[in-house]
Amino acid sequence: MAAVGLLATACGSSESGGSGNSGVPNTEGTLSTGWTTGITSLDPHLATSEIASFRFGLNMIYDRLFTVKADGTVDGMLVDNFSYSENGLELVLDLREDVTFRDGSPLDGNVVKANLDRARTLDSPSVKSRMTPVTDVTVTGPYQVTLALAEPTDTVPYVLAEMAGFIMHPDLIANGNPATETNGSGAYSVESFAAGEKLVIVRDRTDYWDTEAAQIAKIEYEAISDTQAFTNAMAGGQIELGQFLPGTVTAVEDRRGLTTVDVPTGIGVELFLNRDKAPLDDVKVRQAINYAYDRDEIVEALYPGSEARHQYSRTGLPGYEAALDETYSYDPEKAKQLLAEAGHPNGIDLGEVIIVNVITPGVADVLQEQFSQAGIKITPIVKDGLEGPTSFGRGEASALLHYSPLGTSFTAGSTYRWGPRLNPSGVTPEYEQMLADATDPRRSAEEREASSVELNAYLVEQAWGAPLVWITYPWVMSDEVGNFSTEMDYSTTTGPFDQRYLTVSE
Numbered sequence: 001m002a003a004v005g006l007l008a009t010a011c012g013s014s015e016s017g018g019s020g021n022s023g024v025p026n027t028e029g030t031l032s033t034g035w036t037t038g039i040t041s042l043d044p045h046l047a048t049s050e051i052a053s054f055r056f057g058l059n060m061i062y063d064r065l066f067t068v069k070a071d072g073t074v075d076g077m078l079v080d081n082f083s084y085s086e087n088g089l090e091l092v093l094d095l096r097e098d099v100t101f102r103d104g105s106p107l108d109g110n111v112v113k114a115n116l117d118r119a120r121t122l123d124s125p126s127v128k129s130r131m132t133p134v135t136d137v138t139v140t141g142p143y144q145v146t147l148a149l150a151e152p153t154d155t156v157p158y159v160l161a162e163m164a165g166f167i168m169h170p171d172l173i174a175n176g177n178p179a180t181e182t183n184g185s186g187a188y189s190v191e192s193f194a195a196g197e198k199l200v201i202v203r204d205r206t207d208y209w210d211t212e213a214a215q216i217a218k219i220e221y222e223a224i225s226d227t228q229a230f231t232n233a234m235a236g237g238q239i240e241l242g243q244f245l246p247g248t249v250t251a252v253e254d255r256r257g258l259t260t261v262d263v264p265t266g267i268g269v270e271l272f273l274n275r276d277k278a279p280l281d282d283v284k285v286r287q288a289i290n291y292a293y294d295r296d297e298i299v300e301a302l303y304p305g306s307e308a309r310h311q312y313s314r315t316g317l318p319g320y321e322a323a324l325d326e327t328y329s330y331d332p333e334k335a336k337q338l339l340a341e342a343g344h345p346n347g348i349d350l351g352e353v354i355i356v357n358v359i360t361p362g363v364a365d366v367l368q369e370q371f372s373q374a375g376i377k378i379t380p381i382v383k384d385g386l387e388g389p390t391s392f393g394r395g396e397a398s399a400l401l402h403y404s405p406l407g408t409s410f411t412a413g414s415t416y417r418w419g420p421r422l423n424p425s426g427v428t429p430e431y432e433q434m435l436a437d438a439t440d441p442r443r444s445a446e447e448r449e450a451s452s453v454e455l456n457a458y459l460v461e462q463a464w465g466a467p468l469v470w471i472t473y474p475w476v477m478s479d480e481v482g483n484f485s486t487e488m489d490y491s492t493t494t495g496p497f498d499q500r501y502l503t504v505s506e
Helices: 050-061 109-121 170-175 227-235 283-291 295-302 322-326 332-341 363-373 387-393 410-417 429-439 445-461
Strands: 030-035 066-068 074-076 079-084 090-095 134-141 144-149 188-194 198-203 218-223 241-243 258-273 348-356 376-383 399-405 465-478
Touching: 030 050, 030 227, 050 188, 050 198, 050 218, 074 079, 090 109, 109 134, 109 144, 109 170, 227 241, 258 283, 283 332, 283 465, 295 363, 295 465, 322 445, 348 363, 348 387, 363 376, 363 399, 376 387, 387 399, 399 410, 410 429, 410 445, 429 445
Parallel strands: 030 218, 030 241, 348 376, 348 399
Antiparallel strands: 066 074, 079 090, 090 144, 134 144, 188 198, 198 218, 241 465, 258 399, 258 465
């Protein structure tokens, strides 16, 4: 993966392409970053949030098998080449041969097998379920492994660009405690770790295989959950890089010495619907809910610079179809008509709707008001980011207002988005067939793309959920930070958090 080129910047500017100081990189410098959520474990396979674990430093400690480019395509990182068998039931990974751990031992086929076997068998919050397509791993050469697949699918490389593909030293797996210790082939190791609060990593090797990466000597990751405290930390210089929510960035974006970069991402907000609960078991009711949103008004007021969301893939990525954005316009009278056709001429009461507490303040109030105009009543119940989805997954509420990530790809993310934690209603045979067609590596890229669009259209037309917004996140950074770009890996899917090529200037 080539490094992102340095880009000129000005103090206090706001840009859409990228930011980077044009000064000489200080390879002995420190970068302090702030995040709203800290991690409680250093074990990649036990991550409760893959995004949080990746962002909070694990990607700098552990190399991964694959990465996802800004255009949404998958590419090898530790994998040099990959191919599928003729029947689509085997995925062959040829590994780089120049990667070692600190003790000089090679990162070879045996190491990868040990890691993938652990990832697919260890009871974990998400990684084990993500690895379900892999039924066995065999070392078929010194630097080659062959993955047996339960069915033909092209999603596994995308899964291995997540926590499942982070590679640990086998000694750590066999004899250590990955929750509190680290041993990877990356350029950094842990200097200190306070669970849920702070992680400090230091570059401690000069033989790292990617010579353009790891140009910063020390990186500090600090969890700052309070919005005002986060803003104060950025304004006061305690942190030099952080992601803000739209609407909260105005307090710092005009300050001298700081740069703002707006990054459109595949992270959105959605009203998740429990199709098992009446009246949401009626498609007309679910469609009525989609017509009851004034997405544009909500985006303008609460997510400035972001994009109204109508579907499950976004512009420029596989599965996206522009015509689907026209499926549901804001039309409360149409919503009332559909409710009447479904046997609810006097409207409906959805009862308890879980609002996750990390959602932008005010969204639930606006939804409640807009829904009331279409004859839809809700009772908002606030829960935290872990309890809310868990409760919803148990079927304890009719709906959940929460972040809805695209994932590393539309199809790979579908197994998470429509899995039991965020979809207590399960899936249909039609869904399963379309997903299988969209991911079958024996089919051409054009055929798979057509099936991805078909699947996306099915989800929209059947109104399995009610998407609201694709978030454009403002990233604020000191003008000493270089190489931050909207073209960083993962930028359009799960957000730009691969900091391997960032620099700080002298």
